[in-house]
Amino acid sequence: MEVKVIHQYKNNGYNIVLDVNSGSVHVVDEVVYDVIPLVEELQNNGCEDEEIKGRILADLKDKYAAEDILDAYSQIVELKEAGMLYAPDIYENYIVDFKKRETVVKALCLHIAHDCNLACKYCFAGEGEYHGRRALMSLETGKKALDFLVKNSGNRVNLEVDFFGGEPLLNWQVVKELVIYGRSLEEPYHKKFRFTLTTNGVLLNDEIMEFANREMANIVLSIDGRKEINDLMRPYRGGQGSYDTIVPKFLTVAESRKQMNYYVRGTFTRNNPDFAKDVAHLADLGFKQISVEPVVAQPSDDYALRPEDLPALLEEYDHLAVELLNRRKEGKGVNFFHFMIDLEGGPCVAKRLSGCGSGTEYLAVTPWGDLYPCHQFVGQEEFLMGNVDEGIVRTDIRDNFKSCNVYAKEKCRSCFARFYCSGGCAANSYNFHGRIDDVYELGCELQRKRIECAIMIKAALADLEGEDKVK
Template identity: 30%
Template sequence: MQTDFYPFFVDNSPFLLDIVSGKIIYNYEGIDLISYFNERMLPEEKKVKPKVKSFSLSVAQKCNLGCTYCYAEQGNFGSKPDNMKLQAALQSVDQLFSDAVNGEHYTLAFMGGEPLFNREVLYKATKYAFNKAKEKEISLGFTITTNATLIRLEDLHFFHRYQFTVTVSIDGVGEVHDQLRPYISGKSSFNKVKEKVLSLVNYPNRNYKVFARATVTTKNTEVLKTLQELQKLGFHSIQFSPMLNSPNGKEQLSEEEIDNLLIEFKKCGDYFEESFQNKKLIPFQNVLSILSQIHNYKKQSYPCGAGGSYMSVSASGELYACHRFVNDENGYMGDIQNGIDASKQEDWLISKHSDNQVDCQSCWARNLCAGSCHHEVMYRGRPACNYIRGWIDYCLKLYVRLYQQDATALEYLLGNNMQS
């Protein structure tokens, strides 16, 4: 049983949340709550370098869509379009498993551009990794992020055979999607995306999950409406990511729009709570992720695994901190022939740790936020801090309410969160 408390704020006044009983405890104004909070989080081993257990392969640095805000600059990352060669893909698998130990879990992701432009290499690398994982007696999960337009029936069989998590990039329904994610020619892509999504979710007895990832830009800020529309399409999970930094500055949210985004997220949270009361689950991953962090009560010092447990491989075989840093010297981590550059990784992990982020050191939410996306901070700064704090604050209060309504259901839900 957990027997500690979370500090949080109501109308700018500090309180404590008993995470076992779900009760709000008052009259703690005289305590330094930030110190109280930080001292009582479950400790982490900061001195132990994380083991890399996840690679994303940029198997196709090219794309058939012309997304206006694309961090990959229409898939080629500011270079010429390219496909990863099979040898590079197989060497990437070898590098990922180079010091694998029996019983460990690994993840192999396929990204682009649009990874289905290089279907042959994707298929062969998956089969190779699957067989090698069996030999080493380790578990392995496969994921793919796709715009869905190129999906064929054979791909559905393939996803089913290897139990993929299929994440579809989709920014809304109809014109909302089309104005952000048209074909390079300018032609509408939504009808094709919808057709392919329905084929994914309606595959008989499917053995794979179908997630949606929506980027929130200046043109699709009605998040609740988008959530409800994507829910109707049958996605297992729906995740929203605010556009804070794009290569050309297009569609990225202003600070005022970021503040308004918090209002929209709270509407989604209220919708989630109402459905929870009616014994229904809304697959709103943004709220589920934070509720899981609160429930599991574990300190975070990095916002994600980038440069630590996770790295990305470019089409040419170079290693980068994550898929957003492909072809960016600031995130370079080595290559698949020579392995990870230990000194670069160490420098990265030290500099990116939340304890070493000046803006984070006095923030009450730092152990749940852990400093925000490295790429966005590096190239945009921290315009979203108030939004992030506001969202965490909302979720803490929501956790209390849900716990009081049905603690058993909440514990089951968060213990079985689809992306935990």
């Protein structure tokens, strides 16, 4: 399978070239755009400089002037010599040594409540039960989990804990006491906890907000967008919608946190392929930090996204990118989670080699203290790794996840986005293919489009900044 080193595409009037291995992004004119793939093909065929020039002149002579073609070729050669085009992948050979690295745990997803006061139709947790029994985590189990994290974090100082569910506010007193306990561990063990709360917002009140604003580094607020969409997919168990209850509370949270260190997180399904309208709705309400993500569901679910939906969904991401760009130009910008991409330092080496960190650096803890690779594997007994009393017992599971990276997935080798998603979600791979080292194809298509849109937005903003400087 051919390994892609260059990705080219056109979006919103921009000709964009991504050098996959270096992460360099180039916005180019039509001549350079057309010359780049010819140079790559001829170099791969072993052609030398003069032969390459002759061939591209012959191929493009009816389209461009010879002077412009040769000038484009010179620019391409300069970029190649600078390591910004056709760059080699210098990290694949490190993968063997990387697998041997000491494993440290840096983050826990604490399932503080396997229970919920909503009945979201797409919930992978089965209304909070994770296909098991309803339960609330005890303070004792929670303390053991934090002790486990400290003990297994090596020299790492910054540790992350997400209070998750079900709905964690159903067990709010334990959440508070665990935060206090975590703070008591910081100085003696030279650690710093970063706590996150993920909530549907139904039980939010002033006391909870005050504590969360003081202690939670981030708050994730679940809402799907427009009232009719949210209430269709996120009802109470009696069928009533949750939108009217949560929106005023969420706006209070956003403003009390000065529109930082939170985000509203939604899920789009086959019921709202026009999800750009949901992002726009949340922005119009006043939220500045927004995530609306594709549902992952089995084809038998009536709300599941299907391959035949892809053309419309890809087009919708393009519409959303232009919408958000226009809002930014008008001084009404918002941060859309899936379009936030760092192009300054190139693809992250650690992400190339470790993926998301599930099963190694990141673990989920059930209310009774069992350890799983991540929240999406909870309840699947074949992935039970151990517990907070004994630690990791199934080191073979950990080792399998340690080896699950972009280089271990054959389908990733020809994908230009491989160093931005690092192979995608292991749980999605397992649920669709029965193995963690495959990929979820529909999700891959959407991820590629999001990356293309994110890069286009960066290019457009750089353009805008240049215009402002000229003025």
